[in-house]
Amino acid sequence: MDERQLQILRELGELGSVTAVAEALHVTPSAISQQLRLLQRTIPVPLTERAGRRLVLTQAGQALARAAIEVETALARARHTVTDFTEQPDGDVSLAAFHSAASAFFPLLLRGLTGPGRPRLALADEDVAQDRFPALTRDYDLVLAHRLDHGPPWPRTVTASTLLREPLDVALPTGHPLASKTLLLPHDVADQPWITVHDGFPLMSTIEAIASVANRRLDITHRINDFAVAAEAVAAGAGLALMPRWTTRKHPNLVLRPLGAVHARRHIDVLHRPERTARRAVRTVLAQLHHAAAQIQNQDTHAPHPGADTTATP
Known part of the structure; x- marks a missing residue:
């Protein structure tokens, strides 16, 4: 699993469809589907399921999507830390x-x-x-x-x-x-x-x-x-x-x-x-x-x- 895949899972939980996620991230729906399949291979339980014509998150998918928020927050903090370090004038x-x-x-x-x-x-x-x-x-x-x-x-x-x-x-x-x-x-x-x-x-x-x-x-x-x-x-x-x-x-x-x-x-x-x-x-x-x-x-x-x-x- 990587940061991009977790971001897609989080957006799917919020936006409710692969098409909406693709539009939000400026990629094709097939690219979104491919990343979801790659993510699923690393997880032993289903992350998504069909609800009519829509693809929705399972309970496991929802739990991982919430964790994705924490991961993205931590990565953002890390990026800011690196930026602060590289731009520190008195290092x-x-x-x-x-x-x-x-x-x-x-x-x-x-x-x-x-x-x-x-x-x-x-x-x-x-x-x-x-x-x-x-x-x-x-x-x-x-x-x-x-x-x-x-x-x-x-x-x-x-x-x-x-x-x-x-x-x-x-x-x-x-x-x-x-x-x-x-x-x-x-x-x-x-x-x-x-x-x-x-x-x-x-x-x-x-x-x-x-x-x-x-x-x-x-x-x-x-x-x-x-x-x-x-x-x-x-x-x-x-x-x-x-x-x-x-x-x-x-x-x-x-x-x-x-x-x-x-x-x-x-x-x-x-x-x-x-x-x-x-x-x-x-x-x-x-x-x-x-x-x-x-x-x-x-x-x-x-x-x-x-x-x-x-x-x-x-």
Whole structure:
């Protein structure tokens, strides 16, 4: 038995004929009769009987019709409850982000979503390999993920939108001989020691591209995923590193220079399961993320010094 069948039984009890029920529900009499037959198969006693040319409810049918009113009332309450939940402006919203995105976006979100009637954020850091980001949408409403500009797309099981297309620059100590250049090429940096991320993380593809264009294997001395830690290692003279231009904090002892001859840019995308945005609170946070992305790009505090080549900038 289902809601539609119970509704038909209730209307039959009130209207007194299949034809009248069909007119009230804007369907054919045969469709009404078919639903009544399907309902009857699930009930061990007769629900209707003939009274002359009319089909009327038996006592069992009348009892079930009264119960149908209670069922319809309960379902209406449930629908209103769901509507209230989805339209609640200050609902809880969980958001996960990898480290550099968390550092850039979390403060802007927390400041932008303060006050009554705003979503309540539950923030978490999740620094995982690229292929593991989609699975995080099972546990979080929204997930900030990264992939290279030319990397494979996200699976169709999640909805994705791009917040930033962020250039990747070469980070050097301020006194490094290459710091005087406005644009670095792979052959400029191929003989330098390198600090890079662990295998499986998107930036490794750009490191491999540098090695391919320079036609030599890079000397990778350290594997550090956290850009803040990597920045300290670069500043200490441990090697060069790739750094996102906008989402890493400015370091007083580092300079960033754009990289030419290779495609050095990453996407910062927000992933979610399609049903999550049925909630107003999630939609509010999603809109605030796009607003924060515009703020981050407009600040551009890590842009190369004047006169630098900016062809990598989106």
